[in-house]
Amino acid sequence: DLVRGMADEVIAAHWSDGDLAVLAGGVGADGRRLPASGWMALRRLGWGAVSPAGVVVSDRVRRIAEEEAARALRLGCHRRAVVAALLATWPADPFARTEGEWSALRAVLPEGCDNATIRNRTRQIAGYIGRHARLPAGLCELEGPPAVARQVSLAAADRQQVVVDRVDGRMVRVWSQLPVCAAPASYRDWVWHAFDVVLPAIVPAWVKVCTPTLRPGDGKVRVDLPWQTPHTPPPLDGHTRALGVDWGVNTLLTATVADLDRDGCVVVRGRPLRFDATGVSAKLVRLRRHREHLKTKADHVTWLRDGRPADVPADPALTGKLVRLEAEHTAVCARIRHLNKALAWSAARWLVDHATAVGATVIYVENLATLEAGGRSRSLNRRLSGAVRGAVFTAIAHLAAKAGIAVVTVPARGTSSGCPRCGRAVKHVKTPERSAAGYRWATCSCGLSMDRDHAASQRIAARGLANQTKTLRDRNGNAAIRTATDTPVRHRARRPTRAATVGPQRDRRKTLPTPKQTRPATVKASRLLPLRRQVPAPAGSPPGSAGKRPAGRTPQETNPPGPVRQVPHTISTTTQRHPHRVRGAVLGRGFHRHVHATPITDRDARTGETSASLRIT
Template sequence: MADRVIAAHWSDADLAVLAGGVGPDGRRLPASGWMALRRLGWGAVAPAGVVVSDRVRRIAEEEAARALRLGCHRRAVVAALLATWPADPSARTSEEWSALRAALPEGADSATIRNRTRQIRAYLDGCGRLPAGLCEVEGPPVVARQVSLAAADRQQVVVDRIDDRRVRVWSQLPVCASPASYRDWVWHAVEVVLPPTVPAGVKVCSPTLRPRDGEVRVDLPWQTPHTPPPLHGHRRALGVDWGVNTLLTATVADLDQDGVVVDGRPLRFDATGVSAKLVRLRRHREHLRTKVEHLTRLADGRPAHADPALTGKLARLEVEHEAVCARIRHLNKALAWSAARWLLDHATAHQASVIYVEDLATLETRGRSRSLNRRLSGAVRGTVFTAIAHLAAKRGITVVTVPARGTSSGCPRCGAALRHVNAPDRNVAGYRWATCTCGLTLDRDHAASQRITARGLTNQTKTRRDRNGRAAIRTATDTPVRRPARRPAPAATGPARERRKTAPTPKQTRPTGAKTSPLLPLRRQVPAPTHPPPGSAGKRPAGRTPQATNPSGPVRQVPHTVSTTPRHPHQVRGAVLGRGFHRHVHATPITHGTTAQARCPDHEDQTGNQRRSRS
């Protein structure tokens, strides 16, 4: 029903009427999609021989209204591009960019401009002329297989809260594919177990039903009171740079009367091991897809009973391909949410009120090697940003995107062009390290995170929210950052220690509260017992069992002398083994009471102690 409504009104004239926001009676269209379509006379009609209630038609009209309103936004973007179409779309001048920005609707990002430009160029190459509008470039969209019960009322859906962990959803659903009367619509009860992340006592809203693979998935939203955090007035921020090998690199910075002061400690979430695993899984997935396509071509035109071995092998390969795809999706999701939680824990520990992230929508995969293109195309940057925004809203922290152009090529201290080398001791062209003529030498991602933080703090008055509620800074000016002044060493309060060697060094007593090593002592360090227990006479306290020096025949080695540990065991550097969701993720541990808090009295810990948060 929704597809019929969209196909009937997918034209420039109807989209212009819907975008105008005024009905035929001169009144403003309602905010509800289904009510706006009924005001325009675009109501949904049930198929012949099918009986549905008014609430079911309302659900279909809401789905159609959402698709048509998205088409209105795309139509405005395409109209702006056609009105300012340059001679060379791949190399617009500054004047052409200014004219395009003035004609575009609010909230149009660089990725949308790039994609719609490619779409228009493809039509121009195929037809030899520019299209008249959006409806000539693309056909009507297809509605997904879902039922948004939020558009109905209590006559169609009822949500009851059983307890803190269970919810019962009552909904009228048909018992056959084509209900011929209202007797074919029956109330169904669906009991949903809430995950532990849903707090107790929150308001549970009407769900969305998604039939898939013989089952129905329930998207059950819930509401909690939330106040949007402020966009400006921040004094401490966390700047985040996106990387391919190192997933996230962050820097803590403060804004004072003299400018931006950065902390020299980089915060890294290194997921190189997980990325390598994802690359192997993608290669395996592509190999399986090649096999499936080859066997499908062999099976075309043959009856299923002619070659049962081929049919069975094709079915097994398709099942394995789907399992590999599901594993990649789950690993990407776990990686993204783990990185987002790690970043928010650091922001909370450093008491930062805003997180600045570079605009990842402008990152493209062209012009690189095939392996790098594959890694960039399968990256989880979009999921990471969504997770960061979701978790930050719960903690009252603002998330703002800043322009990404020039963050890795400019020096954060003087603004000059950086020179990228392999390592600080290898002065050859590379990627990992950045050096500057002003004396700056540090990690490339760390320098980019400092530049991102400085852009956000100095241009926070330019922050705006788009129509989706996302905060962004469109144009930014760079400001040099500086390191905090070092504190002088504290003066000695007691008498000076005697350092002359005129007498033997006195024995130092170990304090009672000193830390001891958690490792067990070696066998040779354990003293032998003075009185051995009964029955153990003749046993050695330590060492191997003695063996004959010149045996007469082949002698088997003693079992306990055979090494059972690998020569080079896995050692995690810079992190605790097992921290996070994966053993190959190396992340900077979250600590409270850092040096950044010590130099700013306004953000000192009230207890005065250093605490370690949960990983």
């Protein structure tokens, strides 16, 4: 709270269009370039933090507060540039811009601005116009100064404030000077505290552990402990084998292995690689509906609570119900967040394992950053808005960098509407046997008949391999191909197998009556009732119980799995005889029993034998 209070004062004092322009310019009053460190840049400008009256803090603590304020102000500079671009090109109808208006807006927007930011800022400006009947002057008039998070970034301090010691390969001890009270009056109120952090198994013992960030909350202190490892960025061109990946709704990822031959032609394999998360998607849909239902009930209870007269005391039952609804809503949101994270990292791990197994050096992914959830059905809009494409792409980039594989985005326009073989438009039908318009299957006049996502993944791989010389990196290190030309793909000829090379087989068509089959004499029909000497005695029968009826047949299964059938066998029931039990080997790299993924096959065509280097880390 002490650091957050000092940082909020710095932000509030300099939340103006002029100060943000000075910070965005990157040049101080003396004409020198501002340092990259936030706290040093603020001190160069004379915007240092001041401790509250009667509170004693060290210079290192003021550094931490200034670093937090500098990060918020620099983020405000980016937002200021976005708002200024929108105001400079504000059209008559901001929600239906023409092609020319979009081109003018893109020309003045800062680099890396996505459609979601444009849409949200447009709504914010339109709301301001509706309230004040005029355009705002800038960001500082549109919104107030931001609030700093309740955290302590120790990276701005030195060893007199924080010390990080590596105890052993699995434990790190963090020493930091922290106050023992809310308002320390002297340096005696600052004492050293030790935090023992147990490193997970994915962190190697030889990596460099960096200065952490402390996040207090809920009676605990969470430590964000980053670590660094030497990394050489993989090359962006010169690839001969790639993995093309297409996004989907139910089938989250569909990939294809493609090769670039010596003639410059793209040759693909016919086997698709799928990561089907239909069960998890259905679970997420149910959780989102439950979250919306809880939110509606909580809003209604809040309206009832706030609508009571001032002289009427609060209803304890109503207040308790609201507390329970808010707690359940928070739990459901956490469940959705954790399930999305697990789904994203599991899909990324599966994809990188496949790329490593087949020897691919690059993964081409279509760029869907501009995809908006609008104009479709209500259920599809909800599912697209809750997709985890951003988290999956971040996880793929992280895991691929550790494996030395490049990740490049290609333009997404036309990947599903064009044929990968001839380039003409395809027709989407429901099934190969039905010509009715649908979504799942793609057909073309050239003879193509293939799954929609599989065809799109082949087209993505061909775009990437054919245009890899156009790959560029932005200032954040993300590789992308901005403009691409399509290249037809060829399918690799299947290797002849022994079964396919066997000579001609005999004609199996029926030309004569079926001969009568004689049953061997050794086979006899079972008796309806067993003989008396074959019937076992009743188990645990007391002595002297002769004359009682026999125990009957010996049961075939002493402990049958599932519910016991209570009806005659001639009457069908809805109980599955063989219930759905998915084994880990069938799941591939899936984390959920309803995630079906293509098993990983290495170069020797062995399935399910993943080396230790490919395990989830």
